[in-house]
Amino acid sequence: MCVHRMLLITVLVVEGIAVAQKPPDGQNVGVRHVAGTQCGIWVRTSNGGHFASPSYPDPYPPNKECIYVLEAAPRQRIELTFDEHFYIEPSFECRFDHLEVRDGPFGFSPLIERFCGVKSPPLIRSTGRFMWVKFSSDEELEGMGFRAKYSFIPDPDFTYLGGILSPIPDCQFELSGADGVVRSSQVEQEEKTKPGQAVDCIWTIRATPRAKVRLRARHAGRP
Numbered sequence: 001m002c003v004h005r006m007l008l009i010t011v012l013v014v015e016g017i018a019v020a021q022k023p024p025d026g027q028n029v030g031v032r033h034v035a036g037t038q039c040g041i042w043v044r045t046s047n048g049g050h051f052a053s054p055s056y057p058d059p060y061p062p063n064k065e066c067i068y069v070l071e072a073a074p075r076q077r078i079e080l081t082f083d084e085h086f087y088i089e090p091s092f093e094c095r096f097d098h099l100e101v102r103d104g105p106f107g108f109s110p111l112i113e114r115f116c117g118v119k120s121p122p123l124i125r126s127t128g129r130f131m132w133v134k135f136s137s138d139e140e141l142e143g144m145g146f147r148a149k150y151s152f153i154p155d156p157d158f159t160y161l162g163g164i165l166s167p168i169p170d171c172q173f174e175l176s177g178a179d180g181v182v183r184s185s186q187v188e189q190e191e192k193t194k195p196g197q198a199v200d201c202i203w204t205i206r207a208t209p210r211a212k213v214r215l216r217a218r219h220a221g222r223p
Contacts, residue, residue, distance in 0.1 A: 039066040040135075040145075048152055053135050053145030057085060060145040064137045069105055070150055072129040075158040079125050080133075080150045086120040087143035088135075097137045099146060105130035120146075129155070171201035180205070182215075 042051035051068055053060045072078050080101070089097035094116035101124055102109040109132050115121045124131075133148070173186060182203045207213050 048150045050149040052147040056145045056147055059142040062139045066135040068133040070131040072152040075155045076129055076152045077126050077155050078131045081123055082120045083147040084120055086146050087118050088116040089141045089143050090117040100134045102132040103127055173203045176206040
C-alpha cells in the first residue's frame, strides 16, 4: 500500500496571542484553553477527558467566556457527550447564555450547533481531529451550566482492509520573536518522520499580547 505524505501547517492566533500547541508531559492530545479564557475544571487522559462550566453544578458566574479547543491525535476523531444535568439560560436561538460547538480548531470553523435551555445536547462527533467549544454568559439569569465528556475514536477515513493505520508520529514546532521562517524541510532535518511515512505537522507561532501574526508564502528559489 502506498502512503502519501501529507503536510499540514496550522497557526492558532486568538486576540493577538498564538497558543502553544504542545501540552505538558509530552502529550499531544487533550483540552487546550486559549490564553486568557481558562475557566471551570478540566481533566484529560490519553483517551479523552472531561471539562465543565465554572462552579458546576453550582450556578456559573455572569459575564464569563470560556473557550476549549479539543485536539485528538492524527487519524482520530472526537466524540463529545454531556451530563444529563444541564441548564443554561434559555433564550430564542440561544442569543444570551449559550454553549457553541464548532467542527475544527478555530472560532470560525463550521458551526455544529449552539445550545442552551434545560435539554442536554446529543452526542456530537467531529469530522476531523479538532473541536472548538465556547461557553458564554451575560450579566443576568445564570444556571447550573454543564459538564462534558470527550473521547477519541479512530478516523474511518484512515482505514484499510484488515485494520486501522498506525498513528502518525508527533511533529510539532514552536516559533517566537519578531520574525521567523516556517520550512517544510524542518521535518526531515529534525527527523520527525521516516521516508515514505505520512506526517501531520503543526507550527505554533507565539506572539506578544495585542500583536498580530502575518504569514507570507514564498516561492522556492525567491528571496
